[in-house]
Amino acid sequence: MDTPDGPYDRKIQLTGGTTYTVSLPKQWAIAQSVENGDRVRLYDRGDRLLVTQPDDDGSRRTVTASAVRHAPAAIERVLTAAYVAGAEVVRIEGQPDREVRDAVRKAVAGLVGIEVSEETDDAIVARAMLDVDDLSPKQTLAQMESTALRMHEEAISAALNGDAERGRRVRVQDDTVDRLFGLIAREFQRSLVDVRVDGAGSDLTTFDYYTAARQIERVADHAVKIAGTADQIETPPPDDVVDDVTRLGTESRNLVRNALSAMLNDGNAETLCGVLADADRVVDDAESLDRRLYERALPTGYALATVLDSVTPRQRHSDRRVRGQRRGGGDPDDASRSRDQRGLTCGPTDERMSHQHRRPTTDTDRRLTPTDHR
Structure with a gap:
């Protein structure tokens, strides 16, 4: 029996003799912003099957920090922590001075697969260049x-x-x-x-x-x-x-x-x-x-x-x-x-x-x- 918080028990049905389908509870679909025609992705994880919605922007997670609020040493730690946490883009704003920019380059030099990709007077951006696959x-x-x-x-x-x-x-x-x-x-x-x-x-x-x-x-x-x-x-x-x-x-x-x-x-x-x-x-x-x-x-x-x-x-x-x-x-x-x-x-x-x-x-x-x- 379904409960408001799940799990939802659904029976797999054969449609047209060639396709298996699974129905979704309407109220749950509305709450998850799933509409008719939307696409989902299936991931095989051994004894588990994961279903997710495509998220083209999800792979470019961005962390933003202020050079005004953080000292250079703190900026270095923020960038390293963001990298380990899985961020794809780290943006340091607030017209960073030379010491902050040096701290960013020092942090990038100590990590794998991330580079300074953009520099302006207002910001310096480090971007992960890794391909997960x-x-x-x-x-x-x-x-x-x-x-x-x-x-x-x-x-x-x-x-x-x-x-x-x-x-x-x-x-x-x-x-x-x-x-x-x-x-x-x-x-x-x-x-x-x-x-x-x-x-x-x-x-x-x-x-x-x-x-x-x-x-x-x-x-x-x-x-x-x-x-x-x-x-x-x-x-x-x-x-x-x-x-x-x-x-x-x-x-x-x-x-x-x-x-x-x-x-x-x-x-x-x-x-x-x-x-x-x-x-x-x-x-x-x-x-x-x-x-x-x-x-x-x-x-x-x-x-x-x-x-x-x-x-x-x-x-x-x-x-x-x-x-x-x-x-x-x-x-x-x-x-x-x-x-x-x-x-x-x-x-x-x-x-x-x-x-x-x-x-x-x-x-x-x-x-x-x-x-x-x-």
């Missing part, structure tokens, strides 16, 4: 992964060798990852309001891609943090420490690669559970190395603790209480979230170091090891 979130995610993991590897090497210049080069690459993340975030936001954006052409949604991209972006952020310690390590650590940290970094990056591959290629439960078990093992090894660094009291102990803090995942899968709250080299748990939500159940992981056998934290530990701000 040409976007490949899978390819964008792969590019993010490649750049972030390369940063992670180079940052560890720079830190362990005290190579400050190489560390600075790593930090510059973070802008590339941020730009790609902004692109995926934009498509996720657009998918919430634009039915044409289905995000993948597969069973993955734009939210799946956004969730994975957010974790990879964090890998790049941790690489920047690691690279920053290159200025603090003047003397290379002992060879065994270098070998251990390098090995843990390699294993952490493999975790991200395997988790993302499983997500994109519909990995089975055995594969995903294997990734989680490997993550727990890496955490155990990192904790063991952390204790050894504490006991050796190396001159570069604090800097090395900072590196180790960002090299590996710092929490076991079996210990997690909130999905997605991670540290270090990305989150294989979050990267495979879409599969996990479909019923993935892994057996208990191997807790080789139980809570009661862990060394209690002391004031000295707090000075040597950065606090994890989750």
